[in-house]
Amino acid sequence: MNVVGTSAKRIDGIEKVTGTAQFTTDIVLPRMIHAKLKRSPLAHAKILRIDTSEAEQMPGVRAVVTAADLPDVRLGILTLDEHLLAHDKTRLVGEPVAAVAADTPEIARAACEQIEVEYEELPSLFDPEEAIKLDPPVVLHEEYEEYEKLLELAEMDERPPNLWQAYRIRHGDIDAAFKKVEDEGGHIIENRYATGYVHTACMEPHGAVAQWSSDGTLTLWAGGQSPYIARDGLAKALDLSPSKVRVIIPFVGGAFGGKLTVKEGAIAASLARKARRPVKIILTRAEDLSATAARTPFIFDVKDAVTQDGILIGRKVTSILWGGGYSGEGILKPIFSTHLYPGSYRLAALWVDSYGVYTNRVSGGALRGYGCAESAWAVETQMDIIARKCDIDAVELRINNLLTEGERTAITMPAHAFSAHECLTKCADAIEWETPSEPLDPPWYRGKGIALGNKYSFAPTASSTELKVHEDASCELRTSAVDLGQGAYTILTQIVADEFGIEIDKVKLVTPDTAITPFDHVAGSSRQTFHTGNATRMACDDAKRQIRELAAPKLEAHPADLEVSGGHIFVKGSSKSIEVEDLFVVEMLAGKRPADVEILGKATWEVSASPHDPNTGQGEQPMAYMGHGAQAAEVEVNVETGQVRVRKFVSAIDVGKAMNPQGVEMQNYGGGCMGIGIALHEDMCFDTSGQMTNASLMDYKIPSIVEMPLNEYMESIIVEVPHEHGPYGAKGAGEIVVVPTSPAIGNAIYDAIGVRIWDQPLTPEKVVKAWKEKKASGNGSES
């Protein structure tokens, strides 16, 4: 190995910094027109009438579509509950009700304003705890029972009418655990935690370009995370056979879970079909922030049974995901958020009840960590509280409760490549955990906090790749893996270069295009290095096998005795060799002519899963792998203004094998920055009618570089505990880097000023309030 494991330069770097990289917005086609959406101003309403006649008459308008122009199908990831354009009801502010394509975006926008929609406003429901009641004040989906569903909820006597997800973990005797603690004098620690409304707010807003060809094939360009999920979604929405849909993913300006589906693309496609012209749609920043899926809040009630000496013997969690009008891409979050609980600690008893409910707010989606960054906020704050209660150091307490390699977890699956201990101790060392923070003059206070995290990668899943070897011994990898900025293309290139013993610049990537590149599930769940990486190695093996077979007669050797490297084919243990290019020619009397040779390696890497039982959460293999990481922060808190500065930040994550160490470092830094934003700053705000009130980057506070620790105080630690199934032992790095961030910071704030803030983000205003309450009550001790 010589390329894998090195910090090879980003292969997309030059294109991106010189501005030649093509993103969706750069695509311009002949006769292309522009689309805008007419969105609902109401959170919950019946649509009585839509009048598009005036808009249609406007000069420059080429097509207008409403639900009436579309197949009457509901869409969704697993619960199909959402029409592309609102059908008879709208269930959130900003839901698209109609769309216009016109010669310019300005005309399209003006035409949208001319569309008249008559609504009958219905009472709205915004409170998840109201929503989950058996007898809620408002029901969003009256026809829920008739919807097509691809999942099974946990059994319940009666389903609350706004519930779309229910999942349980049942392991051990939870009542006995609490009783034991009561009888033997331990601690029962019970708290409620909440996360906030966070948006992916990618640099590139959602958008797409759609074009139909004369044979009825749709081609769609869109910044998405999965060309195949996009293809199947388009086919379903437009009632086409998937073979009639081609999805091309150009460069993507960030996704973080927000670009799993391409709803806007499907609307653009329906306009393009009607207008018989290519249609481009690019959402405005305000639309992107207010009307595309967000990381919606969770509420967690955590109750722990802890022995006097700090051993966690029972944990009970009830959580509600505050969903929006539709189940959306958040559909699996109530399940997957629970994977965190058994992932790090030994739990003799673990009971979890996890739900997702509809409300008339923005739909819940994925955002880096898919539920685990949220559940970590609850349980890793809880661990800090337990440590203080038991008067045991917070690192030691965690270590005392950790699983060990090979141990059965509370959901059956054994712990493997279990690196939590190493991540935690390396992180603690780097932040000088043993040394208390140097005090500052009031009103400033300093403190340190630490947290552990884990992140599953889902299964079942599969990745296929194809590897073509050219005459000049260069290799072409065809993959539907998407580089969202995380560096996937560079790593896959490194793997090919490594497997063939060639220079990186002799590897070419054919990027996602469903007409050319084979199936890959998704650029999500930190899965591409692991799965596409494996598939790439296997496709390389397959191509090398073909090369050996072609070379064997020429070298008069058995294929098994040959080795392919650096463009040569050697006979092992001898000096005999030929070049790869020799395989592409045949010797004729008069000289050489091209041989009829195609070297195309193919492979599919698949990870199956044992289905998890929604009533017990048990399963031998409910996921592909689990990654671990720890983070620590030192903060400075001003108790008068509430300002929190993260002075130092350490992120220690286990990636099994750092395929590209600089890439991992960037994940540590970038993830840390994003995590700091989520912990302290970012918060989507809504008024009482369900309208987002800070839908601009001026008001939605993504922190700037000034809010980050100085370079020398930001530390990245790479831990490498190889996974038996990972390529070269590697696991993913993309999500774990935001999982422990919030609790690490929250715990540091407690260390500094002795107050807990239970709901994210931990804004200055909440800090001041909590500090004042502490002063008023005269103590800061926790229950």
Added chain:
Amino acid sequence: MVDCHYLEPTTVSEVCTLLAEHGDGAKVVAGGQSLALLLRNGLIQPSHLISIQHVTELEDITASEEGVKIGAKVTLNRLIGIDDAHPTLRALSDAIKAVADPQIRNFATLGGAICEAHPASDITVVLISLNATVKLASADGERVVPMRDFVTGAFATAAQPGELLTEVIVPSFDLTVAAAAHRRFVLRAGDYPVVGVGAFVSLNGAGQCQEARIVVGNCSGAPVHAQEAEARLKRNNIVGNNGVLAAASELAAAHVAPSSDPMASNEYKIDLVSVLTKEALTEAVALAIG
């Protein structure tokens, strides 16, 4: 895209003529940093944009007995460090350092910052605390308006249609006994502040406060003068007297009645007024005693 005429006069009198000619539909554009947002959001729909980019006579900074005169078109970046040459502008320079970011400050002008009349503007807060005045020119002539009367509400000024702000005059004061200071609190670098406070104090020989001005931004449409707080300081010994500064800060906080916004509740803003007033006063007093 905006559909309107874009004019580029080169002198103040040409600007005034054009403003008179095109009436209500005319808008001055200086650095365009605020104007572009208003246009994009459809909040203004001018028929004519009159750029003052080439009006070089608005670029001067001159000092006289009266004070320092700053042309309306002087960019914010040029004002950073201006206190080296004009020490009375120290608080202004300090405040501007924190405004937006270097790219914006490179285009943004002092006149634009004042005429934008943003409720959270740091620049108006400081200028009012410095007792500055502005000069307005129109086809009918010139007039001078004190800054404290110029900003009349959120995004509203006393400028009449047809008037161009040509210069800002910051009056002289005796640096050996007087000083101004500014404090702000932001949720993120480069943002408009949640609350900003400008303070000016002058002392007599006995360390008593002679003059005091406390101006609070973003607690109302226009900057607010905390008069009770100012009164609490006047004729009192304020050197080394933390108690009186704290009392004045409390009065300033009691004086304001901000409304909540998505970023901050009114209670929190009031807390900040107290904290920032105290800090600004403490710094101003320290500077005044030299």
